[in-house]
Amino acid sequence: MRKVILGVAVSLDGFIEGPQGEYDWCFTDQDYGMKAFMKRIDALFVGRKTFEMIGDKAFRRKKHYVFSNTLKKAPGETEIISGEIGAQVKKIKAMKGQDIWLFGGASLTTTMMNAGFVDELSLAVHPILLGSGKPLFSELKGRIKTRLVEAKTYSTGLVMLHYLVL
Amino acid sequence: MRKVVYGMAVSLDGFMEGPNGETDWMSYNPGDSNEYIKPFDTFLLGRKSYEIMMKMGASANAFPGIASYVFSKSLAKVAEGFNLISTDAVPEVRRMKNAPGKDIALCGGALLASSLINAGLVDEIVLSIQSILLGSGKPMFQNLDKRIKTKLVKMKTNPGGVVLHYQVGDQA
Numbered sequence: 001m002r003k004v005i006l007g008v009a010v011s012l013d014g015f016i017e018g019p020q021g022e023y024d025w026c027f028t029d030q031d032y033g034m035k036a037f038m039k040r041i042d043a044l045f046v047g048r049k050t051f052e053m054i055g056d057k058a059f060r061r062k063k064h065y066v067f068s069n070t071l072k073k074a075p076g077e078t079e080i081i082s083g084e085i086g087a088q089v090k091k092i093k094a095m096k097g098q099d100i101w102l103f104g105g106a107s108l109t110t111t112m113m114n115a116g117f118v119d120e121l122s123l124a125v126h127p128i129l130l131g132s133g134k135p136l137f138s139e140l141k142g143r144i145k146t147r148l149v150e151a152k153t154y155s156t157g158l159v160m161l162h163y164l165v166l
Numbered sequence: 167m168r169k170v171v172y173g174m175a176v177s178l179d180g181f182m183e184g185p186n187g188e189t190d191w192m193s194y195n196p197g198d199s200n201e202y203i204k205p206f207d208t209f210l211l212g213r214k215s216y217e218i219m220m221k222m223g224a225s226a227n228a229f230p231g232i233a234s235y236v237f238s239k240s241l242a243k244v245a246e247g248f249n250l251i252s253t254d255a256v257p258e259v260r261r262m263k264n265a266p267g268k269d270i271a272l273c274g275g276a277l278l279a280s281s282l283i284n285a286g287l288v289d290e291i292v293l294s295i296q297s298i299l300l301g302s303g304k305p306m307f308q309n310l311d312k313r314i315k316t317k318l319v320k321m322k323t324n325p326g327g328v329v330l331h332y333q334v335g336d337q338a
């Protein structure tokens with residue numbers, strides 16, 4: 001079974017975006033394990049709003065699944081997932097292939113977490129307090145236990161935390 | 167000058183307490199906390215954190231040699247061994263920092279911590295990130311009025327999760 005990995009950058013106070021959607025605080029000076037991560041995955045789960053921001057060209061040779069009830073057309077190989085997503089996500093996870101990067105945004109992430117579809121969390125904790133913004137999760141239905149499997153620090157103070165969702 | 171260190175346990179989604187004030191999800195290791203409190207001779211507590219400590223059966227005697235201050239404008243008195251401060255926290259803590267003594271542990275809550283951070287009085291932050299998502303609850307900071315850069319000085323894993331230790335830097 002393919003695994004779904006939520007991979008996001010978070011501030012020290014738990015925000016994935018600043019109050020105006022800013023992500024200028026995210027480090028881009030080095031790889032931070034991204035190359036290895038990209039070798040692990042061959043597909044992305046993306047919410048509609050996020051997809052409209054990144055398009056289908058940011059991650060070449062990766063299958064993009066865009067979750068939306070309003071989007072009618074998507075470029076190239078991109079597939080639109082609409083309606084009841086449960087059975088469709090199960091089918092994609094059961095397909096042959098590599099793991100899947102749950103890219104965001106917050107609303108898709110919350111839906112996926114609540115449905116129990118997320119297997120791992122990969123959080124790039126940045127050494128900054130944003131003060132306010134969009135939290136990592138909104139409206140999780142209840143507690144979810146995780147197990148820390150790796151914690152890695154970088155020279156810039158970024159800490160990469162890798163959890164299994166239990 | 168004495169340092170003020172804000173130390174707390176938070177869930178992986180950044181909450182200090184569950185939606186109904188729950189703290190049962192925190193793993194507690196007495197050995198770790200004895201080690202943690204070594205550099206300190208002073209504890210600072212917000213009113214809510216003090217009330218939670220009292221509910222958990224804490225007493226000032228549990229920490230010999232440590233002076234505990236409760237910041238509250240609504241409480242009329244506090245338990246024996248605690249000191250109540252009803253005036254503004256910022257000038258009070260500024261005065262404490264300039265007085266002689268060991269370092270000062272800020273034990274919560276979010277409002278007190280945020281006002282001290284906004285005033286530039288917090289030198290270090292120690293987050294013990296527990297391996298659990300609470301889904302909702304009370305965030306670890308409230309009303310921070312600007313971005314603040316921090317510098318990672320130490321990371322340690324333990325059975326409860328990971329402890330990240332930062333120096334508070336300048337406005338980002």
